[in-house]
Amino acid sequence: MNHKTIDTNQEFVRNIELFTSKWKFILICVILALVAAFLYLRYATYEYEASASIKIKDDQQDSRLQELNQLQNYGLFSDNFNNISDEVEILKSRTLIREVVDELDLNVRFFVQGRIKEREVYKDVPIVLSFFDSDSIVNRISTNFTVGVISPTKFTLNLSSENSNEEVSDSNETEHAFGDRISTDFGDFVITPNFKDDATIIGESIEVVIRTVESTVEKYQGKISIAADDGSNVIDLIVSENLRNKASMVLDKLIEKYNDAAVYDKQQIVKATSDFINNRLELVSEELEQVDFTAEKMQKSNRLTALAAQSNIYLQSEKENEMNLLQTSNQIQLVDYMKDHLSENNSNADLLPADIGISDNSIGQVTKAHNDLVLQRNRILKNSSEKNPTVVNLDNQISALKENLNQSLDNIRRTNQITLSNLNREDARIRSQIYSAPTKERQFRDIKRQQDIKESLYLYLLEKREETAISLGLSSPNARIVDAAYASVMPITPKPKFVYLAALILGLALPTVLIYLSDVMDTKVHNRDDISNLVGAPFIGDIPKSSSKKKDRLIAKVDYSSKAEAFRMIRTNLDFMLKGKTDDTAKIIFITSTMAQEGKSHTAANLATSLSYSEKKVLMVDTDIRIPKLDDYLGIENNNGFTDFISDPKLSFEDVIVSPKNNNFLDVIPSGTIPPNPAELMQSERVAFLFNKMKLKYDYIIVDTAAVGLVTDTLLICDHADMFIYVVSAEKLDKRQLHVARSMYEEKRLPNMAILLNGTRKKDGYGYGYGYGNKPGTKKKWYQFG
Numbered sequence: 138m139n140h141k142t143i144d145t146n147q148e149f150v151r152n153i154e155l156f157t158s159k160w161k162f163i164l165i166c167v168i169l170a171l172v173a174a175f176l177y178l179r180y181a182t183y184e185y186e187a188s189a190s191i192k193i194k195d196d197q198q199d200s201r202l203q204e205l206n207q208l209q210n211y212g213l214f215s216d217n218f219n220n221i222s223d224e225v226e227i228l229k230s231r232t233l234i235r236e237v238v239d240e241l242d243l244n245v246r247f248f249v250q251g252r253i254k255e256r257e258v259y260k261d262v263p264i265v266l267s268f269f270d271s272d273s274i275v276n277r278i279s280t281n282f283t284v285g286v287i288s289p290t291k292f293t294l295n296l297s298s299e300n301s302n303e304e305v306s307d308s309n310e311t312e313h314a315f316g317d318r319i320s321t322d323f324g325d326f327v328i329t330p331n332f333k334d335d336a337t338i339i340g341e342s343i344e345v346v347i348r349t350v351e352s353t354v355e356k357y358q359g360k361i362s363i364a365a366d367d368g369s370n371v372i373d374l375i376v377s378e379n380l381r382n383k384a385s386m387v388l389d390k391l392i393e394k395y396n397d398a399a400v401y402d403k404q405q406i407v408k409a410t411s412d413f414i415n416n417r418l419e420l421v422s423e424e425l426e427q428v429d430f431t432a433e434k435m436q437k438s439n440r441l442t443a444l445a446a447q448s449n450i451y452l453q454s455e456k457e458n459e460m461n462l463l464q465t466s467n468q469i470q471l472v473d474y475m476k477d478h479l480s481e482n483n484s485n486a487d488l489l490p491a492d493i494g495i496s497d498n499s500i501g502q503v504t505k506a507h508n509d510l511v512l513q514r515n516r517i518l519k520n521s522s523e524k525n526p527t528v529v530n531l532d533n534q535i536s537a538l539k540e541n542l543n544q545s546l547d548n549i550r551r552t553n554q555i556t557l558s559n560l561n562r563e564d565a566r567i568r569s570q571i572y573s574a575p576t577k578e579r580q581f582r583d584i585k586r587q588q589d590i591k592e593s594l595y596l597y598l599l600e601k602r603e604e605t606a607i608s609l610g611l612s613s614p615n616a617r618i619v620d621a622a623y624a625s626v627m628p629i630t631p632k633p634k635f636v637y638l639a640a641l642i643l644g645l646a647l648p649t650v651l652i653y654l655s656d657v658m659d660t661k662v663h664n665r666d667d668i669s670n671l672v673g674a675p676f677i678g679d680i681p682k683s684s685s686k687k688k689d690r691l692i693a694k695v696d697y698s699s700k701a702e703a704f705r706m707i708r709t710n711l712d713f714m715l716k717g718k719t720d721d722t723a724k725i726i727f728i729t730s731t732m733a734q735e736g737k738s739h740t741a742a743n744l745a746t747s748l749s750y751s752e753k754k755v756l757m758v759d760t761d762i763r764i765p766k767l768d769d770y771l772g773i774e775n776n777n778g779f780t781d782f783i784s785d786p787k788l789s790f791e792d793v794i795v796s797p798k799n800n801n802f803l804d805v806i807p808s809g810t811i812p813p814n815p816a817e818l819m820q821s822e823r824v825a826f827l828f829n830k831m832k833l834k835y836d837y838i839i840v841d842t843a844a845v846g847l848v849t850d851t852l853l854i855c856d857h858a859d860m861f862i863y864v865v866s867a868e869k870l871d872k873r874q875l876h877v878a879r880s881m882y883e884e885k886r887l888p889n890m891a892i893l894l895n896g897t898r899k900k901d902g903y904g905y906g907y908g909y910g911n912k913p914g915t916k917k918k919w920y921q922f923g
Contacts, residue, residue, distance in 0.1 A: 151666065155656055156649065163648045170644030174636045180254045183628035186377045187384030190619035191392055193224055193370045221365045224615075225372060228363050228395055232519055235354050237390045244276065244353040250283075250342040259383045263338050265331050266345065270324040276350040278323040284343045289330065290314055296321060357387070371619060381624035388622035399615030402512060406488060411605040413490035417474055418598045425591035432584045458563050459586060465557045466590050467597075471495050472550045479543060485535045486515060489542075494597060497549050500542070507538045662870045668892055671875045674882040675714070677862060678707040679894035680740065690770055692743050694750050704747040707893065711744075711860070714891060718859055723756070723832035726839050727858035729887070731846035731877045735866035736895035738766035741841035744862075749802040753836040756794075758806045758827075760854065761843045762815050765808035771797050778809025783823045790830065804835070815843075819853040828857045845887070846877040852886060861887040867896045 156163070227233065238244055247262045248255040264284060285293040293310045313319060315330050332338050362375040374391065378384035471494055478490065488511055489504045514531040521528060568582075662668060665676055683689055683700045692701040715724050728741045738761070745757040759767040760779055768775040773795045782793045795805045806827075812818050831838055840858070842851040855861070863878050881887045 147666075156652060159648065159652050162652070163645065166648040167641065167644035170640040170647075171637065174640035178631060178633055178636055181631050182254070182379050184377045184379055184630045185381045185384055185624045186375060186629045187381070187388055187622050187624040188620070189374045189388040189392060189622040191372050191374070191395075191616040192619050193221060193372065194615055194617055221370060221372065225363050225365060227398075228372065228374070228391065229358060229361065230520065231354055231358065233391060233394050233398065234357050234361070235350065236394045237387060238350055238353050238357065239276075240394075241386060241390055243357065243387070244348050244350050246346045246348075248344040248346065250344060255344060257379060259380050260386075261331070261333065263331055263341075263343055264345075265329045266326055267329065268324055268326045269318070279348050279352070280323055281344065281346050284328060284345060285310070286330075286338050286341055286343065287312070288339060289332065292328065294319065294328075361387070361391070372616075374622075377629060378624075381626075384624045385622040392616060392618060392622075396614030396616055402516075405512075406491065406508060407605055409488035410490045410493075411602065413478060413493070414598055414602045414605060418595070418602065421591060421595045421598060425588070425595050428584065428588045428591050432588055455564070455568075458560055459589075462557065462560045462564065462586065463590055463593060465553050465560060467494075467594055468496060469550055469553045469557065470590075470594060472546050472553070475500075476543070476546050476550075479539060479546075483539075485532045486511060488512075493601070495549065497545070499545055500549070503538055503542045503545060507535060507542065510535050510538065660871050660873060661868055662865055662872055662875070662894070663867055664897065665894060667872060668865060668875065668878075668894065671872060672879045672882060672892060674863065674878065675891045677710045677714070677891040677893050678703060679867075679897045680704070680707075680736070680743075682867070682896045682898060690739065690742070691746055700743070701747070704743050707744060708747050708751065710891075714889065715860055723835040723838045725828060725832060725857055725859045726837065726862060727842050727851065727855065727860070727887075728840065728862045728864060729842045729851050730844050730864040730866070731870060731874050732844050733764060733847065735844070735864050735870060737761065737844070737864050738770055738841050740862065740864050740893060740895060741839050742767060742770040745803060745837070745839040746800070748837050748839070749800055752802055754802055754804075754834070755837045755839060756804050756806065756831055756835040758831075758838060758840045759808040760819075760850070761841050762808045762811060762818070762850070763843055763848065765811070767805065767841055768807045771805055773797060773805055773807060775807040775809065778807035779827075780809035780812050780818060782806070782809070782827060783818055783821045784812065786823065790827075815850055816848070816853065819850050824854055825857065845881060846874065855887055858888055860889040860891065862893050863887065863890055864893050864895050867894055867898070869896065 245266065247258050247264070249258055249263065263286075280296075283295040285295070287293060291312060291314050293312050295310045313328070315328060318325055318327055357376075360376055360378075363372060365372045374388050376384050376387050378387065475490075475493065475495065482489075488508050491504055491508065492501055495501070510531050514528055514535065517525060517528055517531070523529075523532075665679065669676065680703050681699045683698070692698065692704060711724070711726065718724060726744075728737050728744070730737050738759075741757060741759075745755050749755045757767065757771075758779060759765050761767075762780050765775065765778075767773075777788060777793045779793065782788050782790075793806050793809065795807060797803055797805060828838070842854070845851045863881070865875070865878065878890075878892065882890050
């Protein structure tokens with residue numbers, strides 16, 4: 138369990154070191170991501186959100202004129218139809234939004250071209266566009282064109298079509314003066330300047346984008362969000378635009394048009410009632426004039442000038458009876474007027490007068506229901522046809538209500554007629570009691586009664602006309618503004634904090650992922666851990682990667698470089714690993730590797746040199762007879778060497794040993810002539826003879842051998858070695874090739890085998906960094922790790 142915990146901790150530390158070692162790359166990626174975010178925010182098109190709130194009014198609570206509430210509660214916005222979801226649909230209707238688009242000219246947009254991006258202007262446009270054609274033609278075109286301002290009086294025009302695949306070029310430009318009539322395929326128009334500052338606009342290009350009204354309406358139907366909470370009369374409106382003032386103006390205009398439509402619908406009801414009352418007044422006025430003329434004529438012919446004095450002969454009962462007669466006759470007359478209106482206005486789109494004075498409450502309810510259905514039908518027909526199932530259903534309901542109203546009026550008239558007959562009989566009985574009254578008096582009383590009836594009806598209609606006129610002027614908007622349209626100061630998109638945060642996360646995540654993937658896919662050997670996880674052989678040390686210059690290949694006697702210190706450390710480790718050797722003969726150390734060019738010769742030459750600097754007698758033998766390199770490292774001639782000594786018994790040791798300059802403790806036997814049969818040559822008895830003789834004369838024998846992963850030369854002479862240094866090249870050898878080293882160690886084919894890692898980076902090494910170089914004690918720079 139402890140071993141697993143240690144491995145986990147080491148793996149965690151390794152992962153941390155993996156990322157910290159790439160901190161410069163990560164920092165560069167973060168900086169680039171933040172710069173990209175800054176440039177994006179600098180030239181992005183911002184979106185601002187405007188919001189407004191309105192409350193749908195309840196007209197029942199309007200007490201300015203309580204007696205007019207009945208008239209004001211009819212129509213589309215009455216209590217029965219004042220459903221918030223319906224009002225939301227009305228606000229989103231194409232009819233209202235089209236009115237907003239038309240009035241604010243939202244289908245025409247102006248963009249001032251900048252050095253990198255274009256900037257839209259709406260309220261204070263630099264040019265004014267005026268078409269000669271009708272609006273219906275202009276509203277159906279879709280085109281772009283560019284206006285380049287040359288001077289306060291002249292400009293260039295570059296036309297292009299929205300659907301055209303041709304790019305706009307300078308060859309299409311034409312020069313005009315402001316105010317000239319310009320003829321195009323989509324109509325003639327005039328451009329007039331609207332500059333506030335000539336110096337800032339001259340030389341600028343203004344792109345004019347015109348789209349059809351229908352496409353613009355569809356665009357804003359999708360952009361405008363309208364919602365209401367359940368149980369609340371408050372509706373929230375939201376729209377987003379790239380200009381703050383434009384977003385606010387769109388919502389304000391939408392609310393204005395909604396209230397205008399509500400007031401118009403209410404006024405239609407009042408107007409229908411007013412027209413009905415005016416028509417009745419004309420008829421009643423004529424009838425009253427005839428009755429007054431008859432009364433006047435009768436008074437003149439019968440010399441009845443003191444009619445007031447004769448009123449004493451009437452009994453109280455006659456007065457009450459006459460009052461009832463007046464009321465009943467009035468009701469019959471109103472019923473007749475209503476039936477006449479029904480017969481004259483029998484269309485399903487016609488409204489009925491409301492509350493004309495018929496005492497039966499059911500008539501008022503039926504009339505109200507009829508008007509509600511008519512308004513609903515007319516509203517639907519604005520965006521539909523009479524074949525719409527909903528319209529057909531409403532027509533059927535309206536016809537049924539009219540039939541019901543006719544039957545109700547007939548019943549009321551018959552009832553009042555019966556009542557009137559009874560009152561007339563009662564009146565005849567009373568008048569018969571007045572036996573002394575002259576016949577002419579009774580006739581005048583009949584005329585007077587008719588006169589009173591007409592006068593009472595006339596006065597009633599005059600009162601209703603005044604009430605209707607007042608109601609027409611008091612029609613209030615349906616929506617009260619809770620919060621006027623307000624556009625946010627900060628844009629909703631793109632949000633700078635979010636963009637910078639996303640850039641920071643991306644700048645960190647992208648290089649982290651790349652580093653992780655690179656590490657996962659990397660199969661090269663980099664450090665000691667990569668080897669120890671696969672090969673159980675002892676680790677003797679690592680050699681840092683050094684300059685490839687020829688003068689820097691070998692370490693010097695006085696050398697503070699990390700490479701020199703690494704070989705000193707290996708020299709110490711060699712003595713520790715070979716302390717079991719008790720005889721006085723030389724310590725024979727073979728150096729091999731898995732494949733060529735892993736640094737065997739470099740390691741052998743520097744290790745031998747380092748041992749010689751400690752005043753030990755060292756012999757270096759190059760047995761890599763296929764690709765010899767020691768002569769090049771040490772700068773010696775390869776005339777006679779190891780192969781020549783083995784193949785020619787006449788040669789002595791002195792014939793093949795070479796001593797490098799300026800080093801009295803180092804002798805070298807170069808590889809010699811490259812033979813045609815290297816493997817057979819390695820099996821010669823003179824090989825054993827060479828090592829047996831030389832180990833008596835030297836303290837150390839360093840042997841550079843061939844790669845064991847490629848040829849068998851090294852295995853043929855491995856019995857002569859006291860120790861094998863197995864060189865593994867960092868950043869070059871594939872981990873999958875370490876199976877060769879593992880099998881050599883586990884099968885004990887290479888005696889006393891130890892691993893040496895060559896070419897490590899400073900951050901992958903074990904202590905050969907700063908402090909051991911040309912300037913001991915030099916501190917790390919702030920940006921350096923490892």
